[in-house]
Amino acid sequence: MKIGIPKGLLYYKYHPFMETFFLELGAEIIVSEDTNKAILNEGVKCCVDEACLPIKVFHGHVASIKDKCDILFIPRIMRIRENEFICPKFCGLPEMVVNSIADMPEIIGTPMYADSDKNLRKWAMKAGRRITPNILKIEKAFNKALIAQRQLKVGTKDEGYEKNVLLVGHPYLIYDEYINMNLVKKLNKLGVGVITEEHIEDEHKDAEVSTLYKKPFWSFVRDSYGATLHLSKNEEIDGIVYLSSFACGIDSVIIELIQHNNLNTPMLLLKVDEHSGEAGFDTRIEAFVDMMERRNKIEGNISTHG
Ligand code: SF4
Structure with missing residues (x-):
């Protein structure tokens, strides 16, 4: 059989x-x-x-x-x-x-x-x-x-990078290197470490989700929103990279919730479909990494002179 x-x-x-x-x-x-x-x-x-x-x-x-x-x-x-x-x-x-x-x-x-x-x-x-x-x-x-x-350990948590981002999205986008055009490797090459939601304790995600007006009934909301808000509030990341698919109704809710409640951390939203081209994808990632670097420098100057 x-x-x-x-x-x-x-x-x-x-x-x-x-x-x-x-x-x-x-x-x-x-x-x-x-x-x-x-x-x-x-x-x-x-x-x-x-x-x-x-x-x-x-x-x-x-x-x-x-x-x-x-x-x-x-x-x-x-x-x-x-x-x-x-x-x-x-x-x-x-x-x-x-x-x-x-x-x-x-x-x-x-x-x-x-x-x-x-x-x-x-x-x-x-x-x-x-x-x-x-x-x-x-x-x-x-x-x-x-x-x-x-026994399976899922998730990524890079160490030794000066800048780190939370990579959020559905596992079949994050772990399919063909669909995501080797996003983790691209970020690493630009000097950016990646962490994924699997490395955030459930209790932290639950704590963030419990502050919402209504408990979300989609598991993806809890994982993505909970992990993002927890790391953002605790300033453990320099940025958020949200990888999403066009025509995903659940993502439109999660993204809206994150944008509404995350006031600290810059976010890059990358949407993919069958027509996505790698050149445009790369340009957006590079611009985001530049922006994170400039932001860190400005904040460093402010705290030095402040
Ligand atoms: S609609 Fe969104 S959550 Fe549903 S399968 Fe597609 S990408 Fe996944």
Whole structure:
């Protein structure tokens, strides 16, 4: 049995769980290649125009492996935390893909409530039965997948740079070097260290989110807004680089919240879509780094003469 796993969306955060689970069930796994031009072009061709770039790229990953596997895993991730949701596009992802791409193999699109081990186990029992009727084997595969997932360290925290920025955005933009055009390497080359939200303690993010008028029900809001406000208020960063996708409704809320409440730290907003060009991207990053340097010099002069 060959199970296809597209290397898109939350694969970047949950690949140890996905891969270990199916491997332990005795399946062979076919993971798509890193995002490349062919995958992007195919995704743009088969997906609806209105979709955001990460969803189009996901379609490209599916198209690249659909003929190589018996069953395709399309993670319908509903929740990663209690009482929160991810994004409406994740809830309908299997239907979106099946209706956009012709000649699809069978799919596993069972809803995943990953807000507790108990709920995730329910997913494992349903999905696992598509591969084997052996409940004990599914139970064992699930436990091993959980252990593998817990060993994964996600996130970046550079050390030894004079200037540091918080790089904010969805994991599938931050960790897909093709989509983000090697943003972390570009910043490092300009002498700027990068930290990502995974290195901010949950209690700090929760504390920031708790000051909002209403508790946000999207997990991305808590992660991005909470981390940004915490680091900005504590002056632990020189700037914020927000990497976003055109047509992302959730980002428009997060960005508005950050701009409204962050009064201290300069922010560069980079929006990507399938037409984004690297030259314009580089110019904006360089200008932002120049601005951070001038700002630091001015503040240094003021405190020296003050
Ligand atoms: S959160 Fe935004 S970028 Fe991510 S899938 Fe939803 S709309 Fe697309």
